[in-house]
Amino acid sequence: MSYRAPVSEMVFTLAHVSGIPGDAVSVEDAEAILTEAGRLANGVIAPLNRSGDRHGSTLADAAVTTPPGWREAYRAFTEGGWNGLAADPDFGGQGLPHTLSAAATEMWNGANLAFGLCPLLTAGGIEALSAHGSDDLKARYLDKLVSGAWTATMNLTEPQAGSDLSALRSRAEPVGDGTYRIIGAKIFITYGEHDLTDNILHLVLARLKDAPAGTRGISLFLVPKVLPDGSRNDLRCSGIEHKLGIHASPTCSMAFGDGGGAIGWLVGEENRGLACMFTMMNSARLNVGLQGVGVAEAATQRALAYAQERRQGRAAGDTQASPIVAHADVQRMLLTMKAYTAAARGICYLTAAALDAAHGPEGQAAADRASLLTPVAKAFSTDIANEVTSLGVQVHGGMGFVEETGAAQLMRDARILGIYEGTNGIQAIDLTSRKLPLAGGTTVRAQIAAMRKVAEGLLKNADPAFGHMAPRLRAGIESLDRATSHQLAALASNRPDAALAGATPYLRLFGLAQGAACLAKAALAADAALKAGETDPAHRARIVLARFFAENLLPAASGLEQAVTEGGAFVDEAAVALAS
Amino acid sequence: MSYRAPVSEMVFTLAHVSGIPGDAVSVEDAEAILTEAGRLANGVIAPLNRSGDRHGSTLADAAVTTPPGWREAYRAFTEGGWNGLAADPDFGGQGLPHTLSAAATEMWNGANLAFGLCPLLTAGGIEALSAHGSDDLKARYLDKLVSGAWTATMNLTEPQAGSDLSALRSRAEPVGDGTYRIIGAKIFITYGEHDLTDNILHLVLARLKDAPAGTRGISLFLVPKVLPDGSRNDLRCSGIEHKLGIHASPTCSMAFGDGGGAIGWLVGEENRGLACMFTMMNSARLNVGLQGVGVAEAATQRALAYAQERRQGRAAGDTQASPIVAHADVQRMLLTMKAYTAAARGICYLTAAALDAAHGPEGQAAADRASLLTPVAKAFSTDIANEVTSLGVQVHGGMGFVEETGAAQLMRDARILGIYEGTNGIQAIDLTSRKLPLAGGTTVRAQIAAMRKVAEGLLKNADPAFGHMAPRLRAGIESLDRATSHQLAALASNRPDAALAGATPYLRLFGLAQGAACLAKAALAADAALKAGETDPAHRARIVLARFFAENLLPAASGLEQAVTEGGAFVDEAAVALAS
Incomplete structure (x- = not known):
């Protein structure tokens, strides 16, 4: 049983639950776009999910190799223009509404959470750069991120500073020519190193000398893996984590400035780095909620297919072994999975619609609504993702505990969603x-x-x-x-x-x-x-x-x-x- | 953080919640016995939990090798007399109450679920043989199981017959000398093959020729790996599963009779095999509930130790970074873990006390109470084990998703408990x-x-x-x-x-x-x-x-x-x- 993007359910939810901005895209257009996205998700990205888990990404000599097929799938994804769905047309994006982009994000992640995570990080980079980057930085880098030619990362966490960014120690020193030297160690950097693109743009939180203590002394820097002159910057991946799930997504420890300092450019103002991070946090948190919806949908589809196939025991009224979907208790599990998934989808799309509406006449009230709904979209969707994927294992019985079945992977993969991007x-x-x-x-x-x-x-x-x-x-x-x-x-x-x-x-x-x-x-x-x-x-x-x-x-x-x-x-x- | 058997909490629960049969053992004696058991659990069995997960048990040439240290730990366990704690003194057991044995079972499994599972299966074999075996079979085999010199397995599941035993196809043919030839394939056989003991006694459900269809045509056979004359029986392990958790516990596919028929002896009457299985099912289900309590206790201890150590953010009133145990939300998680674990412990010990009371003046009413409580003890304890071990990951934040921390293993291991021994x-x-x-x-x-x-x-x-x-x-x-x-x-x-x-x-x-x-x-x-x-x-x-x-x-x-x-x-x- 492979993932099938639930296009008609998505379109129905957009049309009747969240609404989509009709002036931007009609329901028919939305359906046509999502059908096309579904082809890529079902045919190219989903088939790599199991093999990606088995192979994992590997590290050798500071270089990360993604699993077989990953590079080709990423190329198909970017060549289809999917990376810039919601981005500014001035930089090569398609300028489509957040609601539509939300449905697409659900798809990539339903097909393959470890794969979907890479463009999700890039999306955060696009937001940060769009909102806070200088014209020069935008001109140099934004179109590369929008097209997906290069990817972005978020470098927040340090061993002593997880949820608490005030404890951050990485430092930045002005060189005098407008650039900064960045020195520090970061952990848990998703796709911090990989072989999908020629360059990676690291967004790094660090402290300037004499900056105020706590979170009011943090600045944001753009630190590319490859410098504009083609030389390698002074940064490297020093290790990757052995994790419970999303094995194909490399979670890197990053060393900046071991050779004296990695060259970076300030994004936004000095000591205002946290405000820059908050800009992208709302949409990143919504995207993690959508990952939850996607993996819950995948688990539900898989469990339902198994329950329709597997025969055990006789349901009331049957004379021979029934498919287990006929048993009341299994029905309760499957309906619970389906209902939670649909509810979380509704909440996430509603949040995306509020983001869309914030650009219209409703303005601030809609922006506040998006702010209100975002933590619910993130946490409720990912909590139910844990519950739904665990029920998916349960529906499979003993087969669910055997890795080959694939149900267990979805549960392992989903477990990170309630933790990252703010527990x-x-x-x-x-x-x-x-x-x-x-x-x-x-x-x-x-x-x-x-x-x-x-x-x-x-x-x-x-x-x-x-x-x-x-x-x-x-x-x-x-x-x-x-x-x-x-x-x-x-x-x-x-x-x-x-x-x-x-x-x-x-x-x-x-x-x-x-x-x-x-x-x-x-x-x-x-x-x-x-x-x-x-x-x-x-x-x-x-x-x-x-x-x-x-x-x-x-x-x-x-x-x-x-x-x-x-x-x-x-x-x-x-x-x-x-x-x- | 390694597991510490919660002896004083166990003794308090025995004394004040479930009660223990005072004529069999005093509270002071119970404490002394459990303190001694705790030493073995903490010092010998728990230290093998992480390495056992990493190594796993491996199969080569139909032989299974358990992880390093496993054989020595098993020897210490049996030499201490722990295997026969509740067994009949006539066969070398210690004849102690079920309540006390329940606490000990919780310990072995809290220390190491994959290890604790092996004697749990043997306990089932002891029950089946004690209740239904002929005097001859008992004389030949029971003391070996009670001492733990040999282990027992339960061979129920076949690919087409999981929860539904009526679909079972393995067959048995009388040889004419009182023995039977057993032919069939079984799956999901826990410790079906291993290197801990010289012999393994397989309890196998199979159909006699012309037996009635469905569950009324199933008989139970004892099929030893090594026959009384010292020769190998016609059975072998044909594969082991690649599982989500309990990696050190070999889950075997077993082939009986590829060479013409494995020799077995009937346990109980012909076509009454299911009744024999039901005898041991109550106590096996209670034991699985106790596995849930044990692993939940282990996860709670680990999370609490981490939360007392890890500093992040400032709790209300603190002037510097507080240990995360000071945050209200973390307290809620830890109290939830602790409260569910204690509640499940109470229910399981109460069930064991009802089994004890069934042998006293209360008789059938107590036996019925044990029957009533058993499915609650099994399912509630293992459901909360999934929730508690998942909360244990959550308390660790990002570190919980990294396998080296050990929190994720407990969650993976616990996931089987709600599935096996009846979902x-x-x-x-x-x-x-x-x-x-x-x-x-x-x-x-x-x-x-x-x-x-x-x-x-x-x-x-x-x-x-x-x-x-x-x-x-x-x-x-x-x-x-x-x-x-x-x-x-x-x-x-x-x-x-x-x-x-x-x-x-x-x-x-x-x-x-x-x-x-x-x-x-x-x-x-x-x-x-x-x-x-x-x-x-x-x-x-x-x-x-x-x-x-x-x-x-x-x-x-x-x-x-x-x-x-x-x-x-x-x-x-x-x-x-x-x-x-």
């Missing part, structure tokens, strides 16, 4: 402490109001196929509303820990309510289509799935609300329980 | 369809009444340290009670699927309520000890942990109840949603 704990803290207070709380209240509107639409729909969907959605949204009030009140008090203690269950609750609203919106659109005479069986499937989510997964909301509003006492006593 | 879906079906109806439902009602008694004890305790523990426990138990009524009513109707649809959330709900009751019982005992003047800080920790569980994890009960009682409609429509 999911950090996403939860970001949501509670920085995003809820946005615009005095009106951003989150508006988002809850939008969910309520969907619930009202359900209440008007008396179709028995919707079951308890309306009251469950209503109850979930009210739980979220009360929990939101609690978090805002706790923040306003002088006990921030009381808010942080509930940050993780609060994010999950937000994801469940928002995800249920997305699925309900899809179900209402499907119902309308059926009533208008359309016969696509996928419409009925959407209603069943939304109902399953509302009746079986969303009820967790009440317990999460209780954990947020009444569970935080542990912060005063955790030290006692964790002393040993 | 957790099958445990849930067993609980709902076979265990709830036991003794006309009085078994489950009595168990719920026992939980209520703990809740009443809490209500009498007005100590503010208990927070919302009493009302939360009460609410969780009432959710379980209503869900139980729903499941029993659904079974009694002619819609078994309506009960099966909710089987998995029902089991989780049972585990949460029972686990919370176990922790509350421990908290009450700890509170009494503190009030009696004891100063052990572990007592306060037990109260904090029980409160955390009740206020943060148990609230999921209400959503689970709703999924059980109102979520089952999907069985009528799942085919629509899963068509593609």
Whole structure:
């Protein structure tokens, strides 16, 4: 069972859940573009996923070799123009909306997470350079990144500075000719070295001499592997990690300036490097959420195909061995996988649509909405990716534990998603402490109001196929509303820990309510289509799935609300329980 | 960070949560025995866990080589008499209670899951042979298994017959001299071949000629690797699996009778093989639950040690980088790990205590209680083992994804526990369809009444340290009670699927309520000890942990109840949603 890009489901979600900017691209155009992208994902990128895991990327003499077929696939990807889908046409991009680019990102990563990660890093580099690079730097490098001729990396982490960038020690010294010498060691640098392109542009956080301590003394530099004069810069890959998953994606330790200093150019202003990183962080975090959606979709497809094939036991009413998809318990697992995946897709596309809308008349309110939704898109989608890929193993039974089946790889690969680009704990803290207070709380209240509107639409729909969907959605949204009030009140008090203690269950609750609203919106659109005479069986499937989510997964909301509003006492006593 | 057997927590749980049969062994004796076992687990078995994962067991010329140090550790284990802890003294066992043996089993597996699995299989063989073997077979083989001089295997699975044993095809033909020739291929045979002992006793399910179809035509045979005359039997290991985890435990494909037939002896009666398997299944399932507790404990210890060491960011009130254990979100993860582990331990020891009590005056009622609790002990403990080991990776951040750290191995190893010895879906079906109806439902009602008694004890305790523990426990138990009524009513109707649809959330709900009751019982005992003047800080920790569980994890009960009682409609429509 190989991955098939779920083009029609993606297009339906774009058209009926998130919306796409109609002036930029029609639904028909979106479908044509995604169908073409799907061909590349299914036919070229997905077939390298298993072999890439087995081979892995290897390091010898500071050079990294990607697995067989990787270079050819990357060439097909860039020659198709897919790398610059959302980028500025002035630099060779296609200028398409974030929503469309989100669907494409889901595809590359559903096909092959280790492969999809490389252009994802380049996308971050494009954003940083576009927003903060000088005209000269842009002219020299941006078109190379947009075309994918060269790739970009993010050099943040150091051994003593993971989530905490204030502890960063890499340093930069001005040479006097406008360049800087960069000296320092970085770890966990994704695609820090590889053989896919002739050059790699490293975006490196470092401190200037006499810079303020902490995060206000960090600057961002562009440090190319190959200098403009064709010579090699003073930087090298000193090691690659032996990891649980994404074996084909080289995770490098990088040594800058062992020979005296790697030459780099300042991006943005001195000591404002963190602000530059934040620019790209929102879209990078959304992209990681989309990786979660992609790998969850891949696991769901694989498990479903296995369950339709594998015969074991007799389901109620059958006279011979049934395919295991006929057993109620297996159905529960598969529906859970499918429903979580669709909910996460809805949330991620909604976030991309808010980014698109920020460029339109809605402006700042949409930008704030994107900021609010981003940590949910990242953390909820990647949490469910872990759960869905683990369920994928479970559906396979003993075969799931055998590596050859491929289900286990998806679980191993997915495990990094909740950790990198800000751990999911950090996403939860970001949501509670920085995003809820946005615009005095009106951003989150508006988002809850939008969910309520969907619930009202359900209440008007008396179709028995919707079951308890309306009251469950209503109850979930009210739980979220009360929990939101609690978090805002706790923040306003002088006990921030009381808010942080509930940050993780609060994010999950937000994801469940928002995800249920997305699925309900899809179900209402499907119902309308059926009533208008359309016969696509996928419409009925959407209603069943939304109902399953509302009746079986969303009820967790009440317990999460209780954990947020009444569970935080542990912060005063955790030290006692964790002393040993 | 290496595993340390949590002896004092085990002894406290035995003394105050499950109880141990006081006539068989005193609490002081139990502590002495477990302290000694802990020395072996910590000093000899745990140090082989990481290297065992890296080396794995290897196959060459049908011979399996275990990793370096494995043979010596196994010898130390058997020479210490640990293999026969609970076995009949007539055959060299120590005849100690199941409760004590449960704690020891948790230890071996907490130290090293791949190692602990080998004696776990032998324990199953001892049970089968003790209960069903002829006097002649017992005399010839039982003392060898009890001492651990030889090991046992379970040969159930065939490629077409995983969970569904009725599809089994291996066959047996009587030779005429009391022996049988066994011919067939088996897969997923744990320790089917190895170099730890001179002989291996394979317990093999096969069909006699003209046996009834389905599970009523299966017989059980003892098929030794080396025959009594010293010659090799006609069986061999034809392959070992490349697995996600437990790399050091060889998972073998076995070929019986390629040369005409492997010689075997009938265990029990012809066509009654499945009944023989069921005898050992209860204790084997409990042991797998204990594997879950052990690996969850190991992951918790490792994560806690890392969180106390690793400094990142400043917790509220700190002026320099704090150890991450000071952050509320990390505390939530660690308390979740610790609380789930302690809850699962309580449930497993309670199940073992019911097995002990079945030999006393309580008799059948206790045996039924053990039957009721067994699927919960197996599935809840192994589900939380997956969650806890995954949280263990998360606490480590990026380092958790790097294999050298060891956190990822625990997650990979744990993943098999929910699959083998009956998938957790099958445990849930067993609980709902076979265990709830036991003794006309009085078994489950009595168990719920026992939980209520703990809740009443809490209500009498007005100590503010208990927070919302009493009302939360009460609410969780009432959710379980209503869900139980729903499941029993659904079974009694002619819609078994309506009960099966909710089987998995029902089991989780049972585990949460029972686990919370176990922790509350421990908290009450700890509170009494503190009030009696004891100063052990572990007592306060037990109260904090029980409160955390009740206020943060148990609230999921209400959503689970709703999924059980109102979520089952999907069985009528799942085919629509899963068509593609």
